[in-house]
Amino acid sequence: MERIVGIDLGTTNSLIAFIDGDAPRVIADPLTGEKLLPSIVSFLEDGSNVVGQEAKARATEHPLTTIHSVKRFMGLGMSHVSEEDRLRYRFVETQGSGDGIVRFTLLGKFLTPPEVSALILRELKARAEASLQEPIKKVVITVPAYFNDSQRPATKDAGRLAGLDVVRLVNEPTAASLAYGLDQKEEGLIAVYDLGGGTFDISLLRLHTGIFEVLATNGDTRLGGDDMDLRIAERFVFPLLPTELRQDAQILRAALQAAEQAKKALSEAEETQVVLDVPARNVRATCTLSRRELEAAVEDIVMRTLGPCRQALKDAGLEPRDIEAVVLVGGSTRMPLVRQRIGAFFGQTPLTDLNPDEVVALGAAVQADTLSGRRRDMLLLDVVPLALGIETMGGVMSRLIERNTTIPTSVKEMYTTAVDNQTAVDVHVLQGERELVQDCRSLARFKIPIEPQPAGVPRVEMTFMIDANGILNVTATDIRTGRERSVEVKPSYGLTDEEIERLLEESIDFAEDDVSKRLLIEARTEADTVLNATDKALQQNATFLLAGEDIFIRSAMQDLKRAYEGDDYNLIRDVTEKLSEATTPFAQRIMDASIQDALGHKRLSEI
């Protein structure tokens, strides 16, 4: 029987686990003994990358080329990317009005979130192979229960790109319930409250005779510990800094890291120091933060989790007091405030005896064991988190499958034509709870070709099937001919099969030509940035120029503009570097002046 391992691909940390004898166990890094792999990827000048702790160590120095929390970008289009994220990273802006998949610009490469996630998966795979001394091919990957049908295929794509066969996606809270239920031999109604780095899920389950039946699930795929870090940074760290530094990717990254450290410390201590230290930029600031101040600052974020809890209970027809056990999952549930609020909501002390960081990975390993055919005593019955429907006349969403429907599930819908001699029927698949198409997430659009006939004559039966991964598959049957065809669902914000094939080939044999083209675009983009910044500085801060410096800088700009016209990306890079050097003392004088100015009367241990 081929081994299948379980992977928790988290926003902040990722883990890999397997069944050791009878019990699930997380595989540690053979060198460091660390079980958690920080979900961070850093890209190096030489085209290589590092993942995990090593990447984390590079984060402050190389903020634009070190990707944190890539999970928050899975299955999204550029229009969903926030202003904050645009400060943190560089993206390929989509041409014209099209709203394409998110692509990061990373040292001459344009990478989508599944490609970045694949690097994390590769690292986990290597870790497991080193530890188990056998090749790993088949995996179960967990996803937030509230992940939609654009985020789920993106996760599967990440697996494929890592050379893995993703046999199943399992919802994180459901996986956690497996680890919990088998451990405690529990029966009855349980709530799994899962607050991670970037996502929040609440799932209500009935456990009975080895069946783990999800009654309702709800959540928010953009709510988690990251939001708290940002809040702490905004509330307590940014006020210590001059305004222009708050827009700086390097400082922002360091501020978020300082915030995260303080938040963690305050789960144990009543008071801590927030320390922002960026020696490379000559910035250092500290302040004291108490647990009470922290709690006041993030209280509303914690309270935002109660709405989904209320909705899930309502959907399941339950009251908080019906719940017999509350299981906490995710690092953010270590916060005393979270435990206290959730305890108050459900009227009981939440269970904290399982390690909230590991429980999802352990559950994934248990489910992997069932799928490999080794285990037959338990069964998961999971649900779809959001309604699925199609666009109808007037921009209204017509629901085909309600939320909390047990999967797999299918529904049939008959289509015909409104106009004579129509040659195709357009289908627009949507997901969400709102009435109007514009308020729902677009999953896919496709055309079903039909024979031209008078209006209303063609009869095409569409079957929408949501499989055990929560992923949509569509087949169309022409009722008149009985001909069946499976419809290719082109994801609105995903990679096509061809793209994945191409990426897989490229990862084996990187075409030199392609790389040069990308490097040239990247070099020109960088040159543009430096030219514009210099231009602006010369206009606005001319008073800081030394005698003759002006001419010196302008000649360096001329050199760069000339190089820009050619297609030698190495030359463009060199000359860009020269211009940067030429302007460094000038920029330093501007920066020093503004720091003095802004920090002169602030709480600061040193500058």
Place this chain on the structure above:
Amino acid sequence: MSTVQEVRCWRCAHQHQAMLFCPACQAIQLVPPQADYFSVLGLPRHPALDEKLLARRYYELSRQLHPDLYQTGTPQEQEASLNNTALLNRAYRTLRDAVPRGQYWLELHGEQLGKENNRVPPKLAALVFAVHEQLEEASATRAAGKADEAQAELGHIREDLHAQLSQLRAELASNFSQWSENETQPGLLQALKTTLSALAYLHTLLRDVEKESEASWNV
């Protein structure tokens, strides 16, 4: 519709009466698409069903059919498992609650609720009028900033609606129990339709109350 159909096993070609597993080779069989929900769950074709038995059958069948158990199986087994489980899930969801079960019973008899849904059922007219008036009051109370008072008013409306709901559900149960196994009774069918329309309307009213209630919470 309920005549027993003969099908052939995809693996050993043994002929059987649309069983879930081939009696000869034990291979999982694709449930014929025309199978009704009662037969999928192995229950008598009757709207007044034993809900405990229904749940037990559902879990037993899930343990035999679920795709998790065929992950290492052949493509035919996986296809049969996926399709059968999807059908089983839909059948269970439809039959476990009396309202969708009633609607399905109508469908089995060639009837549908259809557009009549939007018209106010005559026997609910007085209630509908009163509820709309009360909802407006609650909305005004909320607008005046008295969210708690608005919630209390909504609570009363909810009670009234739930009382009516219980009454209609009792009507539904009594209708179900009057059906005899193998014949269509036009009078019963018409009465079923009327009760289901009233229930559907009541659910829309309840949704309106919930919408107003959510607005009050968010003040």
